[in-house]
Amino acid sequence: MADSMKVLVTGAAGQIAYSLVIAVAKGDVFGKDKPITLVLLDIPPMMEVLEGVVLELNDCALPLLREVIATADVAEAFKDIDAAMLVGAMPRREGMERKDLLAANVKIFKEQGAALDQHSKKTVKVVVVGNPANTNALIASHYAPSIPKKNFSCLTRLDQNRAQSLVAHRIGIPNSDVKNVIIWGNHSSTQFPDVRHAKAVIGGKVVAVPDAVKDDSYLKNDFIKTVQQRGAAVIKLRKLSSAMSAAKATCDHMHDWFSGTGDSWVSMGVISDGNSYGIPEGLMYSFPVKIQNGNWQIVQGLDINDFSRAKMDATAKELLEEKAMALAACQG
Secondary structure, eight states, X not given: OTXXXXXXXXXXTSHHHHHHHXXXXXXXXXXXXXXXXXXXXXXXXXXXXXXXXXXXXXXXXXXXXXXXXXXXXXXXXXXTOSEEEEOOOOOOOTTOOHHHHHHHHHHHHHHHHHHHHHHXXXXXXXXXXXXXXXXHXXXXXXXXXXXXXXXXXXXXXXXXXXXXXXHHHHHTSOGGGEEOOEEEBOSSTTOEEEOTTOEEEETTEEEEHHHHHXXXXXXXXXXXXXHHTHHHHHHHHHSSOOOHHHHHHHHHHHHHXXXXXXXXXXXXXXEOOSOSTTOOTTOEEEEEEEXXXXXXXXXXXOOOOHHHHHHHHHHHHHHHHHHHHHHHHHHO
16 A cells, blocks of 8 residues: 555544544545555454444545554554554543553553654654643653654644634634634643634634633633633533544644644644743643644744743643653653
8 A cells, every 4th residue: 555644543442533533534634635544553452342443434435545454463553654643541530640640651652652663654743642642742752762753742732622612602703713822731731721822803804812802801710721621521521531522633733734734823732842932841842833844833932921921831840740750650
């Protein structure tokens, strides 16, 4: 299948992947003219479920889908891939501390980082969805030293989409008429959804979102809390974590990484080089980025007020703590 793009989805028998694989196979992510070889990885106890997913993909009779490879073998899954969507991770269970979740998952992403290093193309683009996403992505990149750090990312597009939707609903305009919402930091309850630099199109005119919303108290309080706690709200109602919206956000993330962002920007968790907005070097931190020709660049020069600075530093502090715990767990 030399003419096709080889795309890996891990946790492929799970809920997020169920919505994700069909979008990839239809061409919604990498283009309507790009044939796809889809590699589906899951753990051995899930292989029967995964076989059912393969049957369904075959039954869709998709023009772009050239081949589906379902496997529990990490080496086979990561061989010569062009893109990786690392969805599979141990879910947080009731009574589990975040550090316990982190310790369990970093071992998974240590193994997958090593597999990327050994088996994948050096040009592979990787997005980590499984939580804690930022630190999992950091660990994967750490154990794949032959692949550029810029090729690793984590998903904060779901948080951006949530924030964008809330703003659009508040103003009473379509989602597509809100641009440049930023998610700073960690995909956790410390993240900072920031609309100070966002724009809304109202009646054909471009208006700053704070001027359109006309409620600073809402934007500094309830809006931020709602975005931060949206995942928990979904779990409380569905008794399951976000799946459809997470899959859509993963598609958005990869689509823009491969196709570009035009004159707007999007939020991605990427490795900090220490030269942007005072964020320490070596953290997988969500920034606003512009993308052209498959390469992201952090948007520079945005004004950061005292309120924003405090929020950005708080989420960086959490990521520094996670990084230290994760590296210690990998040595254990």
